[in-house]
Amino acid sequence: MEKFELHILGCGSALPTTRHFPTSQILNVRDKLFMIDCGEGAQLQFRKSRLKFSRLNHIFISHLHGDHCFGLLGLISTLNLLGRTAELHIHSPQGLEELLKPMLDFFNHQMTYPVVFHAFETKEPTLVYEDRSLTVTTIPLRHRMPTCGFLFAEKPRPNHIIREMIDFYQIPVYELNRIKNGADYVTPDGKTIPNSRLTRPSDPPRSYAYCSDTLPLASVVEQVRGVDLLFHEATFVEEDAARAKETYHTTASQAASIAREAGVKRLLVGHFSARYDNEELLLEQARAVFPETLLAKETLCVPI
């Protein structure tokens, strides 16, 4: 099966701790790398992950809080030192380009590659990226400023042709695309060979949803229904639910409720408050609601 795996570069929240970096993740889809959020130190963690900088072409920023984007300056500068020439696309809510541009201009006299900023609206789900095999759609969230999560969805793939059957029936090459897409084959003497004899189904398309930072939202449940992996922020334990609400964050059990209602396959929680010495209580509270819950952790890699 082709690669579709998530690397956690950082899963802490705004205050630094001795255990966590601020938020950043890399989704590896068939060796194309997509970065989600870019907190301070993201490039250092990226390097540690042994993934290749050159495979990164798109960065998605959920919102303009420092713990989700202060790593951009360093990462962009490093790619410049490395002599990158390919465009780097940064997708974010409005405002990032204006903020970063003066610093990028000063700190990188001669850019070896273009940084292309794309601002997305944050009210409605919006397609922000598409290629042959993948779409990325925003997931509107509710935080203290315009914020979106991201839904990464593989496109359904055509069935696989069974080479031996093609040979057996001496099917001409120009028929193959139709057959891949589900058509039956009619032999020269008028016999119909059903598609199911000629192909086997491809792997079902996989999906990953990222939701941080946000209050728990019913609209998220709808949008992430059935995904293979849901990352949802779980900044606080249930006992700090009032604080979660006040700061527009989610508790571990609220995140788990969303996972359960949306019928996702697995839940990964992160964006942990600095107030906890470890995250065992968060995990316990989430698993009480949704057993298939994992804790995010720096250097964790989750195959999807």
Added chain:
Amino acid sequence: MEKFELHILGCGSALPTTRHFPTSQILNVRDKLFMIDCGEGAQLQFRKSRLKFSRLNHIFISHLHGDHCFGLLGLISTLNLLGRTAELHIHSPQGLEELLKPMLDFFNHQMTYPVVFHAFETKEPTLVYEDRSLTVTTIPLRHRMPTCGFLFAEKPRPNHIIREMIDFYQIPVYELNRIKNGADYVTPDGKTIPNSRLTRPSDPPRSYAYCSDTLPLASVVEQVRGVDLLFHEATFVEEDAARAKETYHTTASQAASIAREAGVKRLLVGHFSARYDNEELLLEQARAVFPETLLAKETLCVPI
């Protein structure tokens, strides 16, 4: 002896590696903390050092390259989240305030404390900080942009009074300051008690010099003469001397020559190029010239 110790938060150079953070150090002088340079991740390393954020009031930035100052945004924002009220002073070459101000204003809507920027000239040694026990003076360096190192020097302290002798001669309290400063004491019946019987010398003043990034300079030798600890960048091994010159950096053996000529007590080398898998060769080359050389390393603490 009162604290005078150096903590290495990062000692890599511009490109991230799996082993090093970019440049940042904390000098702890009697529990006042002074930060020198602030590369990306400095606040994370600061937290790991278990030193107290609240003890930091002055940051000295050598020059405006990203690997020496990209950590400022995160650190300043974190101190704001922590509700700091004391002024934070940032000393740097001209230009930093203009660059950081728009980002600080955006990312910290309500600052709980003032950040005060001080721009220093980079051509002549300049006193940039002074308190009762310490001075900080710039050390002009030669790099690809205006750059200074910093000389931290304790002020000489008055002698210590020997309490028993004061009691023995029944010396009145109002005489004590004069005696501390070296005066003899004349008894009511005209007998002179030499100062050396009444006091013992205080510890000699200590000093630390920081020089990064720079070509090797004769003027540095003059300015750091006899310091207890010299940090000097040693980005390259001797075999890469041409590259060092071209990029305005120093080799390990050049750094060691400066230490030897300046007669410093110990040399600490850092700012290692990402091209080396370890720094043993740098250490070897430096020690061949100046045996009292140490390699910088993250989390290293050097008492001075």
